[in-house]
Amino acid sequence: MAGAVEARLAELGLTLPDVVPPLATYQPAVRSGVYVYTSGQLPMVDGRLAVTGKVGAEVTPDEARELAGTCALNALAAVKSAVGDLDRIARVVKVVGFVASAADFTGQPGVVNGASELLGAVLGDKGVHARSAVGVAVLPLDAPVEIEIQVELTED
Template sequence: MSRVEDRLAELGLSLPEVAAPVAAYVPAVIDGDHVQTSGQLPFVDGQLPATGKVGAEVSPDQAAELAQRCALNALAAVKSVLGDLDRIEQVVKVVGFVASDPSFTGQPQVVNGASEFLGQVLGDAGVHARSAVGVAVLPLDSPVEVELTVRFH
């Protein structure tokens, strides 16, 4: 097991199976010395634990937990193409999409669920640039979606 996976185990987590795409794409691709993941939904055992808009059906705290799950799923997608998460040098960019009630403006706090998690797991290599974007709706009525750009060696 890799050092990254050991750290996940210390946090009580393990990498899930890579989520099957819900359309015509692959979970991750290598581009030079970077991995780009597709947007990852917060699937747990193939199911979304919650659906709806953040600030209405889904609380901001619950959405932050779901964003963490998206990041965990994204790490699984990275491993699927790299074979070993210890090859990660840096998470370069995180893009988080938050399906938001029209009055909700806390997208950055929701996406912190993913950002803080990556820092816990990867240390300095998990510090990244980021966008947190509010949107009207996401696939399957998911409250959040996260994609990563990772540099590796």
Template sequence: MSATSPEARLAELGISLPDVAAPVASYVPAVRSGRYVYTAGQLPFVDGALPQTGKVGAGVSPEEAADLARTCALNGLAAVRSLTGTLDGARIVKVTGFVASDPSFTGQPGVINGASNVLGEIFGDAGIHARSAVGVAVLPLDSPVEVELVVELPE
């Protein structure tokens, strides 16, 4: 494992990926198709519970939501690694972030930066990705954020 591998970076950053979050409905956390892994929408579960609920811009600050988006991304990486055994050689292709927003809140991109930034820290250039940041009325379990990943695996 090289010093710049995602697994080495996780260790350097002191990040331990969590156990894969149990699905809250009829789906699996991630599916591999060829060289790609598509994650289900990941909520910011910590030890099986949501640390915060509600709408961003009304009870949940953008900064708190960005931290929750970071947790969603780490949960997504845990789902990927559960299928592949390692993150080494992987590249982040696409991030889709959903933000449960107060109708007046328009800072969804800043919230989803919480996910994008941690992926960049872990993957370096292989963490540069396309992205969507979408405001929605409500998310499952009243979560403030949800994040999906598309990850390309090495040949």
């Protein structure tokens, strides 16, 4: 039976995807006490990247913003894989966004807003978080954006 968070995803027309398998030697999410840390999540859909390239060159900022939301959805799937129930999320503590950027692109915060907005839409006040948005030269698989999150859980 789906909980309140997954019901909210359904209301938004979103489906929690399967956890993206690791591309190397790491876990998609690790729990430590009341915290879950996700590995960086790429905008994978059905096992592949729909878009590749640098934001501000091959990828528009608006496309990248949508892709950041996909990354956040994948991060929620990773959290669920570690704790079993997204209703255990007390709050999102931190979001870190990496944006593969053309040399003159400076709109990284706007791109990472896609992840922040998705988390807010799904989790309400529990989705409000601290955040970093970092421009980088390249990301795995030539992905335009990568998002990682840290969440605090309710007590067992």
